[in-house]
């Protein structure tokens with residue numbers, strides 16, 4: 001029999017309605033609860049920023065330097081990342097499922113590095129993404145390249161699927177070999193991705209006018225690290241990106257190709273979440289590297 005005897009009388013109905021306050025991710029105020037919840041797994045509520053560790057490079061490059069072993073080289077870094085970006089194959093085979101990191105799944109593919117990289121297709125079904133508890137799906141957008149139009153259509157199709165299931169989409173600005181990497185190009189490319197419905201856009205940092213790229217994009221911009229740089233230079237780039245309006249980094253090679261990846265990840269966190277100056281973060285990097293030697 002149901003335990004209905006002696007239930008306490010409900011009586012506390014007073015007080016103003018609790019409000020959640022403004023949502024902390026740019027451009028996502030009008031999204032549904034599930035999508036906002038997933039974005040909150042990527043962007044920390046206290047800073048509104050993210051440190052996303054990217055190791056999806058194998059989807060067209062194979063086992064590049066630093067990614068030879070995902071299980072021993074990358075998995076130990078994951079607890080210190082807010083979000084991780086990889087293929088479903090890397091996730092299922094090499095990342096422990098008890099991770100707290102927001103899952104950002106590479107959702108495009110096709111050509112290897114031996115072919116025209118812009119010749120991509122959607123390479124992931126939304127159903128599998130939901131099964132893997134993805135917070136976001138990442139897709140390359142090739143503005144100005146041979147397959148520009150198809151890549152924009154791929155993005156739009158993924159946004160349609162993402163909106164249906166409450167999964168965010170990260171538009172990845174892919175710069176063709178002949179493209180000039182300047183603020184004008186990145187304003188164009190990032191704005192197109194956002195207008196097509198991407199909830200987050202990844203791009204590269206440029207020294208002149210980067211603040212115009214972040215200002216003109218109505219969703220958060222996160223910055224790729226690009227080729228491996230000396231640690232202080234990479235931290236300087238991350239610092240400038242954040243101070244000029246980026247909402248975080250989506251960094252791969254400058255972390256996993258460092259001699260001390262865990263120390264570098266800690267230093268990047270200090271830049272992104274604590275507004276550490278590059279020299280302070282570099283000091284932290286050196287201390288952590290020395291302690292682990």
Ligand code: 5RP
Nearest residue numbers: 054224225226250251252253
């Ligand atoms: C590969 C990617 C990478 O994830 C992205 O470029 C970040 O990695 P890195 O910091 O090494 O540039 O999208 O296509």
